[in-house]
Amino acid sequence: MKPTNNQDTITWIEKVYAMVRQIPKGKVSTYGTIADHIGVKATSRMVGWAMNASHHAKPAVPAHRVVNRNGVLTGKHHFATPTLMQELLEAEGIQIIDDQIQDFKNHYWSPHENK
């Protein structure tokens, strides 16, 4: 398509949003994996910061499907409520105990499927 109002100002942040939205329901991804797949220009910290900005982006990015390397809901505290992230993940069939995703690697989603 040809977005007239769009320009080449697309930054790695846009890619972060796009990739996070590609995460299928019931699956989760990590900051490092996303950052690595986006490009070496971005690091895990940048992804986390982008997620914070995602609150301002549209459509809303399912940041609740993004967790840290340990499979822990590190960013849960940044959601509307500190339990919202866990609630959303549990609603997708993911079991979480003490902010720790159970069988995390089994729910782990890798962008290798996407080109």
Added chain:
DNA sequence: TCACTGACCGTGG
């Protein structure tokens, strides 16, 4: 305008 921080991860000692 300059400097620091941020939802992290990897490597070195």
Added chain:
DNA sequence: ACCACGGCCAGTG
């Protein structure tokens, strides 16, 4: 095995 530090972009004070 544990502790400490660097790296990258953008926004805020």
